[in-house]
Amino acid sequence: MKNAIGHELSPELMKSLGLELHETAEKKDTATLHERLEHNGKLMPSLEDAIRAAGLKDGMTISFHHHFRDGDYVLNNVVATISKMGYKDITVASSSLSNAHGPLVQYIKDGTVTALQSSGCRGKLADAISKCEVELKKPVIFRSHGGRAAAIANGSLHIDIAFLGVASCDALGNASGTNAEGESMCGSLGYARVDARYADKVVLLTERLAAYPNLPASIPATDVDYVVKVDAIGDSSKISSGATRYTKNPRDLMIAETAAKAIMASGYFKDGFSIQTGSGGAALAVTRFIEGEMGEKGITADFALGGITSQIVKLHEQGLVKKVLDVQGFDGEAARSIRDNANHVEIDGNQYASPFNEGSAIHQLDVVILSALEIDTQFNVNVLTGSDGIIRGAIGGHPDTAACAALTVIVSPLIRGRIPCVVDHVGCLITEGSVCDVLVTDVGIAVNPNRPEVEERLRAAGLNVKTIQQLRDEAYAVVGKPDALEFGDKVVAVVTDPKGKALDVIYNVKA
C-alpha cells in the first residue's frame, strides 16, 4: 500500500503497530464559523431527537446532576420524555435526588425506571421507596459524592447517557454554570463534570445558547455529544433552601458559635489552615464566628472547600481565604464569585473527594464541620434516614470529608422536636464514629475518646466538654428513651462507603 506521495506502508507494518492507513478527506468544510454553527451535528432540534441520537436503549443507565437541588427541572423532563417514547427498565443515576423528584414515582410505577443510584433522596419519592409503594428491580444504591465520582471514574458505575442541565452552552457544548444571568445560573458544575467526562454519550440541556466559544467552560465541548435548547432547566432560587440558607435560628447560631470556639481551641486554627463547612444552618454559620478572630489574629485560610456559600465568598473577598475550591454552589453569590474571582475555582467531584487519589482536595483538609440527623455514643453518624426510619436526607460529602479532615466536627442540636439526636445506636450508618472527632450540640461538646489531645485543648479553653454518654442521657431525660423502630423485611437501599464497598442496608418501614 502506497500513500499519496508513493511511500510504501506495508500491511505487516500496519498490523504490527495496530494502525490503519490514512484516508484523504473528500472535501474540507469551507463554511464560515457561523454557517457551521447552524449545521453542526451536535445541536438537536428536540430532546427526543437527542435521546434517539444518543442511542438510548431499554436497560441503560442515564445520569443527572443535582446542582439545582430542589429547583431541578431536567431530570423530570428527561424521564417524562423517555417514558413517552416508550423506553423501559432504565437506571437513573443522579448525583442526588431531591424534593423536586416526586414525579419519578409514576415513572417507576409504569416501568420506565427500575433502578436508582443517588447520594440521597427526599420527599414523596423517598417515602414511596421506604414504604415499598414502588417496586424497583433492586435496592437503591446510595453513594457519597466522592464515592460516586470514583465509581464513575473506575467504571463500577457505568453511565450510558448523561443528561446535564447547564446555564449556558454554545452549539458545540462548551458549557458553563455561571456564564448566564438569572434562574438557570447554578454556579459550579463540579459533579456534572465527572458525568460529562466518563459517560458514553453526553447530552446537554440549556435554556441559553451562547455564542461560540462559550469559554471558560465547566464542561468542554470535547466531552459533549449533543446539545438541546429547552425552555427551562431549573430554578436557581430553590438552590438556597433549608439546608443551605443563611440561618437566623438562635439554636443553630448558638451551636455554630460553640463549634467556632472549639475549632479555635482545637490546635488546627492556624495561619494557612484549610476548612470546609457542610450543608445545614449551624455548619454553614460557623464561618461567621471565626471571621473576627481570623482578622484579629492575622490568620488566613489557604483554601476553603466544598459546597460554597456567600459566607465563604465574603471571607475570600476580604482576603481571609486565599482560594475557594468549589464543587457545588449553595447560593447565587457563589455562582457570581466563580465568574468574577480568579481564585474561586470550580473543581470536579474527583478533584474534590476521590478516595483513591491523594491529590483530591479532601486529603488536604484540616477542618470540616458537618451536620448530623443523629449520632450515637460510638460517634457513628446518620444523615440519610429519619427518626421514623424513612429516607429523608443525603450522604453528600459527609463520609468523604469526615474520613480525611484532620479535625471532623459534627454539629447537631441535642433534640429536634421530640426526637433525640444523640442516641444509643444510629438508625443508618453513613459515617463511622472512628473518624468523627468532636460533637458540638446546643448543650455541650463531646470529644471522641480517640482524640484525647483535642479534648484536653477544649477543656483548657474552658469549653463545656461532656462525655457523649452524658449528652445522650441529657437528651433521654427530656424526651424519654425511645422505643426501637420496627422495620419490614425488605432491603430498599444499600449504603456504600466512599470506596464503593457496602456499609449498611435500609429496610422498608411498616406502613
Next chain:
Amino acid sequence: MELLKAGMAGTVESGDILVEVEKTGASGVEIALDSTVMGLYGRRIREVIEQTVAECGVSGVKVTASDKGALDCTIRARVKTAILRACDSSDYGWTVK
C-alpha cells in the same frame, strides 16, 4: 368527674398535641393517636394519655390526639385541660411536687 360534652385542648404546632375527648357508651379509655414520632414514642404517648385520664377519675372516654412531638408534660397538660373543659370543671388539682 363527668364528661358533659366534647372537650378540646392544644394545637397542631410543633412540640404540641391537639387533644379531643368525648364520651363513649362503653367503659375504659379508647385512644386514637396520630404522631410525628409514632415509632419512637407512640407507646409512651398512649401510656401518658391513659395515666392522665385515670388521674382525672373519668372513664368511658375516647381520646383523639394529633401529636407533633409534644413532651410528656405537655401531653398531660393538654389531656387534663381537655377533660376539665369537657366536664365544665375548675377542679385543677394543683399539688406541690
Next chain:
Amino acid sequence: MHEKQRLRRTMMFIPGNNPGMMRDAHIYGSDSLMFDLEDSVSMAEKDAARMLVYNALKTIDYGTTELVVRINPLDTPYGRADIEAMVCAGAHVLRMPKTERAEDIIECEKVIEEMEIKHGIPVGTTLMMAAIEGALGVINAYAIATASKRLIGIALGAEDFCANMKCQRTLSGAELQLARQTIVLAARAAGIDALDTVYSDVNNEEQLLYEARLIKDLGFDGKSVINPRQIAPVHSVFNPTQKDIDKAKKIVAAIKEAEARGSGVISLNGKMVDKPVVIRAQRVIELALVSGIITKEEVESL
C-alpha cells in the same frame, strides 16, 4: 425561699401557651425565664396555658435559671387560679402586671400567702416582682417597690405605659426617660432590682444595643428580651470590659492581702480603697465569672 439577689441581666419572655418554646428555653443562657399567662394568651386559652406552664415547671429541668411567671391581675377571673397553680408549681417569682399602687402588691401577697399555707409551702417562698405599666404606677413606684419583702424588683412595661401616656415609642427613648429614672431610683431606694422593658424588633440589633447601653447607664440591672438572639447583645453590654476586670482583679487581690494581714484597711498603690469601690470591684468579678470571661481558678489565684 428562692434567691432574692442574683444576676438579672436578661429575662426571656416565653408565651405561656407555646410548648415548643418551653422544652429548653434555658439553654440560651438568659438569667431568668418569664413564662407569660397574661397578654400573650387569649382569654379562651388561659386555662390551657396555666395547665401547660404548671406541668412544664414541675417537669422540665431548667438548671439554675430563675423562673418567673407573669400572672393575670387579680381583678380578672384568672388571677387567683394563676397564683395557686404557680405557687404549687414552684415558680421562683410571680410577676404582677399593670401594678399601680402598693395595694395591688399587698393583695397579691395575701393570696400567695394563702396558697403557700394551703399547700404546706413555707410562707415567703414565692418571690414577687411588679411591672409598672402606666403613669400612676410610675408615680407610686417607691410605694410599690417597698410594698412587700417578697419583691425582687420592679420592671417597666413600655408598651402599655406609652398607650397610657398617649405617646409612641421612639428610637431615642425620650418618652420613657422619666419613667425609667423614676423606676430605677425607687428600686435602688428599696434595695431591689430595676428591670427594663422589651425591645421588640428582633432584627435590629443596633437599636437593642443602644437601649441596653442607655438603661445600663441609668443604673438598671437588666432588660427583658423576647428572642434568644437578643441575649448575647444585652449581656455584652452588661459584661465588664477587660479594663474593668483588670482593675477589679487588683482590688480583689488587695482585699485578700489586707485580710491576710488581718487589717481592715485595703490599700492599692499606697492609696486607701473606699468601700463603694470594693463593692463595685466584687460585682465586676462576679459578672466576669458568670459571663465566662474569667475562670474560678483565676479568681482564687488572686
